[in-house]
Amino acid sequence: MKVLIGGGSGFVGSALSRLLRSKGHEVEFVSRRPGAGVTWTHVASRGLPPCDAVVNVAGANILNPLRRWSRSFQQEVVLSRVETTRTLSKAISLCPHPPRSWVLLTGVGYYQPSLREEYHEGSVGGDFDFFSRLVGDWESAARLPEGIGRLVRQVVVRAGVVLGREGGALPPMLLPFRMGLGGPLGSGLQPFPWIHVEDLAGILLHALEGGGRRLGEVEGVLNGVAPSRCTQGEFAEALAGSLGRGARLRVPAALVQAALGSERALLLLQGQWVEPRRTLASGYRYRFPRLQAAIDNLLH
Template sequence: MRVLVGGGTGFVGTALTQLLRARGHEVTLVSRQPGPSRITWDALAKSGLPSCDAVVNLAGENILNPLRRWNETFQKEVVQSRLESTQMLAKAITEAPQPPQAWVLVTAYYRPSLTAEYDEDSPGGDFDFFSNLVTRWEAAARLPGHSTRQVVVRSGVVLGRGGGAIGHMLLPFRLGLGGPIGSGQQFFPWIHIVDLAGIVAHALEANHVQGILNGVAPAPTTTNADFARALASALGRPAFIPLPSIVVQAVFGRERAIMLLEGQKVVPRRTLATGYQYSFPELGAALKEVVA
């Protein structure tokens, strides 16, 4: 297939592009800068959708960038980077003379809870900044009554080499200074980057897949403390120094810290039912591959 990928130069986008090309697909990236096998967002806005069989959007500012203060300016960037890119691609699809067969958006976030279990039929809701963002983000992607098959992949915490959540965790854990965040009892929905890219590719290739898929591993319930122990074990280090909630709130801001301090139990019921087979269903094996 000819696949157009918005935000394809980032951590997940790079892995997805490599996987799609390895499977024989042709990939064109939408990015700020022109280049080989790329078009710019400005060109997309002016000229419309290039001829393609599928479209994916991964674009968006990194919400948990610890180098950015959680202020009004950054919040606007987080919202605009997601909504504007999604709206632009959705508009281009609706106006295309030959619309693509599939349209996949990668989002995230359910309401934090120590007790609730979320599958693909669970409502997203509108209870805080992030849930409001995801509700608007997914709404911007909808093409009611359109012939293009539509899929939303709601991702967990992405684990992989060279980026993502692990990039900020490895140094303290290697030094033996790692441990659970806050109480450690919050659920920790995770996924290996190979599987997130694999689920997106599966959604593009399998004509029966549509609607919402949870992009999380099918492993038994994992808490943040479980994750800390597994990462320390993969590194051959201890994991007994917790990161206090007050420190997390000081670094990320109270609103953003909720994403780290209050987790969600998310299960990939529909993802499994569609026939996707995980490469890394278990946390221990996933982390050993990441830190090898």
């Protein structure tokens, strides 16, 4: 299978590319840099290169500590997700020989933060903040016209907090925890929907390949989160324990808000209980279903 990946050189895209190649699939990137693969301009103006599947994992890092949460950065966050997705979906809809599958990676920000509510793939999202609106627009941009949609299997994977050595949420946390200065953010009681990057890549591959024949082809929404849930405080304890440190120093919510901006800080100070109900029912088997094993794998 030849797979075209938007955002293939990024954190999740690199993990997915390695997995695809290890399974014998061919990979091609859509890149912003000429010479590094098919460019976004090429796709927008000339359409898709020949391929069997398309996946978009592109998107600027929302929690980049070096970027102030300004209006211009918010626009960059939106454009890097919604417009790249729209470019690919339009190219698919105009393709004379469309790919068999079209997979989009979005986020669990679709679901409203709550300490009590439990969400699965059929749960309704909301229009309650910047991030929920972003995911709504993102997924809307991916929808294909009805005619072409009958020919192309469409899957959306809503990811939680992605844990990995080379990117995502984990590396910025390591220094304070190694110094014994780590601890829960805010109350620490907020849900922390997490996933090991290898499992997220595995779910994306599962979606691209279509799942097993016995269970039927994978379509629609899959939640890209681990099946075992934890609070942010429990995550801090597991991380500190793996490093042989304590996690007693709570980081006040006001400090997180000062560092990231009040709106962006909500990603860390609030959370959702998210179940991967359809992901499990589709036949995907997790490599790292438990938090401590996932953290130990990434740190040792």
